[in-house]
Amino acid sequence: MDTMEMMKSMSMGSMPMDMGAMQECIQSLNACSMAATMCAGADMGEGESMAKCTAMCSNMADMADACMRMMMRPLGMDMGVMTAMLTACMTMGRACAAECRMHADMAEHCRYCAMACEDMVAKCEAMMAGMQA
Amino acid sequence: MDTMEMMKSMSMGSMPMDMGAMQECIQSLNACSMAATMCAGADMGEGESMAKCTAMCSNMADMADACMRMMMRPLGMDMGVMTAMLTACMTMGRACAAECRMHADMAEHCRYCAMACEDMVAKCEAMMAGMQA
Amino acid sequence: MDTMEMMKSMSMGSMPMDMGAMQECIQSLNACSMAATMCAGADMGEGESMAKCTAMCSNMADMADACMRMMMRPLGMDMGVMTAMLTACMTMGRACAAECRMHADMAEHCRYCAMACEDMVAKCEAMMAGMQA
Amino acid sequence: MDTMEMMKSMSMGSMPMDMGAMQECIQSLNACSMAATMCAGADMGEGESMAKCTAMCSNMADMADACMRMMMRPLGMDMGVMTAMLTACMTMGRACAAECRMHADMAEHCRYCAMACEDMVAKCEAMMAGMQA
Numbered sequence: 182m183d184t185m186e187m188m189k190s191m192s193m194g195s196m197p198m199d200m201g202a203m204q205e206c207i208q209s210l211n212a213c214s215m216a217a218t219m220c221a222g223a224d225m226g227e228g229e230s231m232a233k234c235t236a237m238c239s240n241m242a243d244m245a246d247a248c249m250r251m252m253m254r255p256l257g258m259d260m261g262v263m264t265a266m267l268t269a270c271m272t273m274g275r276a277c278a279a280e281c282r283m284h285a286d287m288a289e290h291c292r293y294c295a296m297a298c299e300d301m302v303a304k305c306e307a308m309m310a311g312m313q314a
Numbered sequence: 315m316d317t318m319e320m321m322k323s324m325s326m327g328s329m330p331m332d333m334g335a336m337q338e339c340i341q342s343l344n345a346c347s348m349a350a351t352m353c354a355g356a357d358m359g360e361g362e363s364m365a366k367c368t369a370m371c372s373n374m375a376d377m378a379d380a381c382m383r384m385m386m387r388p389l390g391m392d393m394g395v396m397t398a399m400l401t402a403c404m405t406m407g408r409a410c411a412a413e414c415r416m417h418a419d420m421a422e423h424c425r426y427c428a429m430a431c432e433d434m435v436a437k438c439e440a441m442m443a444g445m446q447a
Numbered sequence: 448m449d450t451m452e453m454m455k456s457m458s459m460g461s462m463p464m465d466m467g468a469m470q471e472c473i474q475s476l477n478a479c480s481m482a483a484t485m486c487a488g489a490d491m492g493e494g495e496s497m498a499k500c501t502a503m504c505s506n507m508a509d510m511a512d513a514c515m516r517m518m519m520r521p522l523g524m525d526m527g528v529m530t531a532m533l534t535a536c537m538t539m540g541r542a543c544a545a546e547c548r549m550h551a552d553m554a555e556h557c558r559y560c561a562m563a564c565e566d567m568v569a570k571c572e573a574m575m576a577g578m579q580a
Numbered sequence: 581m582d583t584m585e586m587m588k589s590m591s592m593g594s595m596p597m598d599m600g601a602m603q604e605c606i607q608s609l610n611a612c613s614m615a616a617t618m619c620a621g622a623d624m625g626e627g628e629s630m631a632k633c634t635a636m637c638s639n640m641a642d643m644a645d646a647c648m649r650m651m652m653r654p655l656g657m658d659m660g661v662m663t664a665m666l667t668a669c670m671t672m673g674r675a676c677a678a679e680c681r682m683h684a685d686m687a688e689h690c691r692y693c694a695m696a697c698e699d700m701v702a703k704c705e706a707m708m709a710g711m712q713a
Contacts, residue, residue: 184614187692191618211614215583215606215652219590221505222653225491225498232491235501236390239487243383244399246645247376253614254621257369265405266377269398276392293586317481320559324485340481348450348477348519352457354638355520358624358631365624368634372620379512386481387488426453502656509649510665513642523635525675531668532643538664 184208196258199311202304207252209297209304213274214245216290216297220281223290231288234280238294241277244270245301260312267305274302317341329391332444335437340385342430342437346407347378349423349430353414356423364421367413371427374410377403378434393445400438407435450474462524465577468570473518475563475570479540480511482556482563486547489556497554500546504560507543510536511567526578533571540568583607595657598710601703606651608696608703609669613644615689615696616676622689630687633679637693640676643669644700659711666704673701 188204221238224231248270251263281295321337354371357364381403384396414428454470487504490497514536517529547561587603620637623630647669650662680694 184611187615187618187689190688191622207614211610212583215610216586218649218652219586222502222655223590225501225653225655226495229492229494232389235491236387236488237392239387239505240380240384240390240395242649243380247373247380250376250617250641251373253617254369254372254624256365256621256624257373259370259406259409262373262402262406262409265398265402269395269402272398273392273395276395289589290586317478320482320485320556323555324489344477344481345450348473349453351516351519352453355522355635356457358520358522358634359628361628362625368624369621372638375516383484383508386484387491389488389491422456423453498655502653503658505653506646506650506656506661509646513639513646516642517639520635520638522631523639525636525672528639528668528672528675531664531671535661535664535668539658539661542658542661 191253191255196255197260197312198258199308202308202311203252206301206304206308207249209301210245210249210252210270213297213301214242214249216294217241217245217277220290220294223288227288231284234284234291237273237277237280241273241294241298244273264309264312267309271302271305274298274305278302324386324388329388330393330445331391332441335441335444336385339434339437339441340382342434343378343382343385343403346430346434347375347382349427350374350378350410353423353427356421360421364417367417367424370406370410370413374406374427374431377406397442397445400442404435404438407431407438411435457519457521462521463526463578464524465574468574468577469518472567472570472574473515475567476511476515476518476536479563479567480508480515482560483507483511483543486556486560489554493554497550500550500557503539503543503546507539507560507564510539530575530578533575537568537571540564540571544568590652590654595654596659596711597657598707601707601710602651605700605703605707606648608700609644609648609651612673612696612700613641613648615693616640616644619680619689619693622687626687630683633683633690636672636676636679640672640693640697643672663708663711666708670701670704673697673704677701 217238221235224235248266278295278298281291284291285295350371354368357368381399411428411431414424417424418428483504487501490501514532544561544564547557550557616637620634623634647665677694677697680690683690
């Protein structure tokens with residue numbers, strides 16, 4: 182099973198969409214969701230200084246999952262909604278990365294999660310650029 | 315068990331937030347998520363003319379769930395992220411209501427879902443107004 | 448918008464299912480998911496003694512959401528799958544209630560969450576009884 | 581960012597768990613969730629003969645997500661709950677694979693999804709074997 186192969190068979194009809202950019206965005210949202218879920222899961226045992234990080238990473242994972250699923254339902258695609266959801270995801274990704282960066286020296290999961298958030302923000306930006314073309 | 319009672323005990327600390335407006339928003343997002351999940355579930359058996367409705371309602375449910383959960387994690391609250399997510403939810407709610415309205419005469423689940431989306435948009439607007447105050 | 452009204456219009460075709468019991472189960476799963484999400488969200492700021500509670504309530508919310516959504520998709524209904532998922536939800540509900548009960552004197556959100564879990568377990572049991580009839 | 585690297589840093593404390601088997605299970609659940617979401621998303625445009633497949637794949641994706649997230653929260657780990665959830669996931673995976681297999685000649689997304697479900701069932705079996713050791 183190769184998720185990338187499967188995505189290549191997805192059709193977006195006549196949507197003005199760069200399919201390659203969207204597939205990279207889906208993969209990055211997926212990695213970000215998993216990193217944020219694991220980061221929150223580890224944070225839970227690390228005391229009150231990690232409270233904000235736990236909550237932000239939990240929010241990040243839920244938003245990334247919702248955004249990724251939208252991209253996998255071509256028939257529900259709406260450019261205005263997609264733009265608004267990508268914007269929300271990028272805003273969350275920047276806030277979550279900033280929080281995780283503060284703990285990156287002490288906690289490897291925070292370092293990974295910050296990197297995953299930053300990569301996701303970059304991939305969402307690239308996808309939005311492809312939509313406006 | 316009364317969810318409203320439980321919400322009243324939630325604290326948002328020093329967040330510039332109208333708690334009553336947020337609680338009404340959570341309840342409306344919840345009703346919207348359930349209506350959209352049921353609408354999509356019913357659409358699935360109703361043929362290709364309902365394909366777009368199935369996909370949009372599935373997106374609506376995922377976004378409403380993610381938005382609602384953010385409101386229930388006070389420690390992760392970030393005004394910029396919340397504003398962007400509310401905007402995305404309202405954009406989705408308007409698009410989903412417009413789609414469901416087209417089938418409202420034939421399908422009761424679409425009529426309910428359109429109403430639930432419209433109520434959710436109104437409650438998100440009220441909550442955003444309370445945030446900017 | 449009345450979610451109960453909408454549920455009453457759902458059809459399960461020829462499934463050997465007590466629809467009233469399923470609707471009560473959906474409502475209780477929904478209340479349980481919200482209570483567990485709020486309990487986890489509050490736990491996050493309450494230090495390491497609440498770490499297990501945060502994680503268990505997060506698991507409870509995710510499982511309750513998945514179980515509830517299955518009930519809202521009549522065309523995907525499979526008796527074997529539904530029985531296994533109800534069993535998993537009840538097992539989780541008992542474990543989560545036991546954890547929350549330990550903090551119920553100190554934290555109101557834990558007291559609410561334990562009650563919501565226990566109600567959900569009872570409603571799942573009633574629904575399973577209706578399936579075996 | 582490498583999700584596998586991040587998972588290797590997860591600790592399950594004293595849980596009687598084969599970590600390698602759990603990591604392979606997480607990866608397979610993730611691939612299964614994505615394949616099922618894409619399969620349901622494609623089904624939506626393919627008419628009433630795909631209605632059951634749409635609903636089952638939507639259920640599969642929600643259950644796989646919930647199961648995967650549980651594995652990423654070590655502090656909430658409970659052997660009884662994990663066994664029940666793995667059982668539910670395997671039951672769903674077999675039912676979803678059987679449905680998708682029926683359309684595998686006509687629809688590539690169904691062929692992929694059936695393979696992803698079957699792989700996930702095998703990985704859950706391996707993880708359960710490691711838990712009972």
